[in-house]
């Protein structure tokens with residue numbers, strides 16, 4: 399029987415999170431895995447996948463509402479398979495223990511629904527040209543710095559970690 403694919407699902411406003419999903423997709427494919435990358439709004443049936451890697455950006459100290467809804471709606475399935483979260487925010491532009499703590503706190507609502515095996519916390523990107531006037535004013539007020547702060551080496555390293563945890567789960571018969 400063909401192995402079920404790994405699902406990499408994302409919620410994004412300006413594409414920053416999708417690009418992380420695409421990097422993880424490439425990494426897992428290079429390892430020989432079967433992978434599907436989807437906007438989470440296009441996903442119906444999680445039984446088709448052997449593991450789920452789910453990412454969202456942070457707005458107003460929370461995952462995007464569609465990502466929280468997705469976890470709420472699919473919590474039973476998500477709890478039954480290897481699950482990983484990744485999160486993009488400007489808080490992680492400074493990778494200090496306090497900011498890691500804040501970033502984990504942003505994920506509390508989804509972690510209470512389905513606790514993942516691991517979480518990737520990454521700095522995101524702010525491109526004013528991609529934002530509405532209101533969003534521009536909000537990020538300015540909050541003092542978030544404009545620019546692309548994604549640390550591709552850290553993202554790659556997290557992908558390797560997910561891959562190794564996935565394989566440990568499989569060896570342990572977790573899938």
Ligand SMILES: Cc1cc2nc3c(=O)[nH]c(=O)nc-3n(C[C@H](O)[C@H](O)[C@H](O)COP(=O)(O)O)c2cc1C
Nearest residue numbers: 410411412413414415455458459487488489522523
């Ligand atoms: C309107 C708005 C609100 C945001 N709120 C937060 C926030 O509360 N905390 C934070 O750390 N980052 C916040 N950010 C930064 C985003 O998480 C960051 O820009 C991210 O890379 C966006 O990813 P996306 O393009 O995939 O949606 C906000 C960005 C915008 C535009």
